[in-house]
Amino acid sequence: MLKLLLTTAQGIEDLASREVLNLLGDSVVRIEEKPFNVEGRILVEVKEKEYKDEKGRKRPFDFATYLNENSRLLHRVIVEIASTKFEGIEREDPEKALKRIEDFVSEIPVEKFVKVSESFAVRSFREGEHEVTSVDIARIVGKAIFERLSRFGTPRVNLDHPTVIFRAELIGEAFFLGIDTTGDHSLHRRPWRVYDHPAHLKSSIANALIELAQPEGSFIDPFCGSGTIPIELALRGYEGKIICLEKYHKHLNGAKMNALAAGVYDKIEFILGDATRLSEYLESVDFAVSNLPYGLKIGRRSMIPELYSKFLSELAKVLEKRGVFITTEKNAIERAIEENGFKIIHHRLIGHGGLRVHAYVIE
Numbered sequence: 001m002l003k004l005l006l007t008t009a010q011g012i013e014d015l016a017s018r019e020v021l022n023l024l025g026d027s028v029v030r031i032e033e034k035p036f037n038v039e040g041r042i043l044v045e046v047k048e049k050e051y052k053d054e055k056g057r058k059r060p061f062d063f064a065t066y067l068n069e070n071s072r073l074l075h076r077v078i079v080e081i082a083s084t085k086f087e088g089i090e091r092e093d094p095e096k097a098l099k100r101i102e103d104f105v106s107e108i109p110v111e112k113f114v115k116v117s118e119s120f121a122v123r124s125f126r127e128g129e130h131e132v133t134s135v136d137i138a139r140i141v142g143k144a145i146f147e148r149l150s151r152f153g154t155p156r157v158n159l160d161h162p163t164v165i166f167r168a169e170l171i172g173e174a175f176f177l178g179i180d181t182t183g184d185h186s187l188h189r190r191p192w193r194v195y196d197h198p199a200h201l202k203s204s205i206a207n208a209l210i211e212l213a214q215p216e217g218s219f220i221d222p223f224c225g226s227g228t229i230p231i232e233l234a235l236r237g238y239e240g241k242i243i244c245l246e247k248y249h250k251h252l253n254g255a256k257m258n259a260l261a262a263g264v265y266d267k268i269e270f271i272l273g274d275a276t277r278l279s280e281y282l283e284s285v286d287f288a289v290s291n292l293p294y295g296l297k298i299g300r301r302s303m304i305p306e307l308y309s310k311f312l313s314e315l316a317k318v319l320e321k322r323g324v325f326i327t328t329e330k331n332a333i334e335r336a337i338e339e340n341g342f343k344i345i346h347h348r349l350i351g352h353g354g355l356r357v358h359a360y361v362i363e
């Protein structure tokens, strides 16, 4: 049995685990969202299976590679080695906390997961109220692994270009150790992003919004920035019309460059325009999905209520089916939704760039 620890954005674990079930089918024996109550994590147990290669030889199916190549909602795929809960580790004296981590890791047979001849590094992640830093964790876990592997040969550490990356995570009281098969770049950093918009949306969250919308028919992102949502939709093989509307030339050009890099330029219609005059560009559209400009990012927060209210009154003239929007500006969006006769059919909080953003599905 193989255990994978999967990471994604906080608040979309249900959508990511649905994707994993769709991708891995009946190989999944058990799937757990938020193990130890840790948001943004999914633990999945799969039964190992084989496939026949082109020469008819039996090979073990590589679930981790398959998820790295096919998932749209995950950030990392980690082969879980061990996990535990360290009661009271938050605010604990740093020496004591590190000793507990070291003792735990020293007992784990890491030699079953790597060859001693392979170079390794430990990358760490920490979130919570600890007296230890993520650098301390990487150091102590690295030491414990090094000492354990020394029993079997001469281990090699390579911090820049390791063959094997161990990932140690301390989140609240939960501790996870595994092998990070994704590498140093999270999967949400898509290779097509050649134009980096200052407020771009993570592609994993763009896909979560698409999942919430379940679009079919014509589709618009009326504040499309660098095009993340339309591009990710086009990459899913979407058959309906996709429109990317943006007020600023620089960003719209960036969206075109990104779409070219993604190989979906001809699948998207790009319009330079103002979302508060939406009905001038189209008579009707089935779905609208967007991350709206937030006060924090555009600098002038006082403009937001008016912007949302004008946009939603225009949207009310053209939207046929459903809209999905995210923003930090809860009051402004809820007022604009209500004033324009829309109903909120779903709401959730999603973690994005250290903030909790509100996602709404409206009809």
Ligand SMILES: C[S@@+](CC[C@H](N)C(=O)[O-])C[C@H]1O[C@@H](n2cnc3c(N)ncnc32)[C@H](O)[C@@H]1O
Pocket: 197, 199, 200, 201, 202, 222, 223, 224, 225, 226, 227, 228, 229, 245, 246, 247, 248, 251, 273, 274, 275, 276, 290, 291, 292, 293, 294, 297
């Ligand atoms: C939060 S960003 C969207 C980022 C985008 N999702 C991405 O991943 O790149 C909001 C975008 O709305 C654009 N914008 C602001 N006011 C607008 C308006 N009235 N009409 C259309 N676009 C507007 C901004 O220029 C910005 O690019």
